[in-house]
Amino acid sequence: MKKNLIRRTALVVAAGAASLVLAGCGSGDGTSGAHDGHGSSSSASSSAPAPRGQHNAADVAFAKGMIPHHRQAVEMAGLATGRAESAEVKKLADEIRKAQDPEIRTLSGWLTSWGEQGPAEGAMDHSMHGSGGMMTPEEMGSLKKASGEAFDTAFMEMMIKHHEGAVAMAKTQKADGAFPQAMTMADAIITSQTAEIATMNGLLRKS
Structure with missing residues (x-):
């Protein structure tokens, strides 16, 4: 049993x-x-492979707009090597190039990770010329023809306008964006480029 x-x-x-x-x-x-x-x-969704809610349309617009914007600043800074007279202008141009080149790569990497198509290398969004502080082809042409003190003045005046556009774009990102790293970059752009605007304004007053 x-x-x-x-x-x-x-x-x-x-x-x-x-x-x-x-x-x-x-x-x-x-x-x-x-x-x-x-x-x-x-x-x-456009957020692959990042977790949902980690970035939004404003982050994509920030990256897509800032890449050609930075590319033009780097191009302008490159002209200073052989054309600028002032050591301060050459130093500033070098700092701009060193800061913005890595940011272009970072922005492009974000777009790739989000499954978004970034602006092609060497491509310029002509619709942005004259807005966001972007130089027109005519303005870039005149800068390329200038040298010495005339270049220094034109470079700083144009770069101030360019930086002001970048700061405005970064503030829009801070207001509307969601991606944490993009918010951090926006903060860095606002801080560094506002300081550079003040430096250039000071140099222009001395000239």
Whole structure:
């Protein structure tokens, strides 16, 4: 009797365990399905592979707008090497190039990670010329023809306007953006370029 009772008890326990395993599998399938659905909806959105809610349309606009903006500043700064007369202007141009070149790479990396197409290398968004502090082709042409003290003055006047545009773009990012690293970059742009504007204004007053 005892042996039969033990055998029956073991069978009941085994059956119960089996039902729990089956229930667990069923529950796991349901959960997995929910995660798969969430994953596909994330990858279908513009935020892949970043977690949902980590960036928004304002972050994308900031990156897409700031890349050509920075590229033009780097191009302008490159002209100072052979054309500027003032050591202060040459130093400032070098600092601008060193700060903005890495930011271009960072911005491009964000767009790639978000599944967004960034501006092509060497491409300029001509719709931005004259807005956001961007120089027009005519202004860039005149800067390329200048040298010496005339270059220094033109460079600083144009770069002040350019920096003011970047600061405005960064403030828009701070107001509307969501991506933490973009907010940090916006803060850095506001701080560094506001300081450079003050430096250039000071140099212009001395000239």
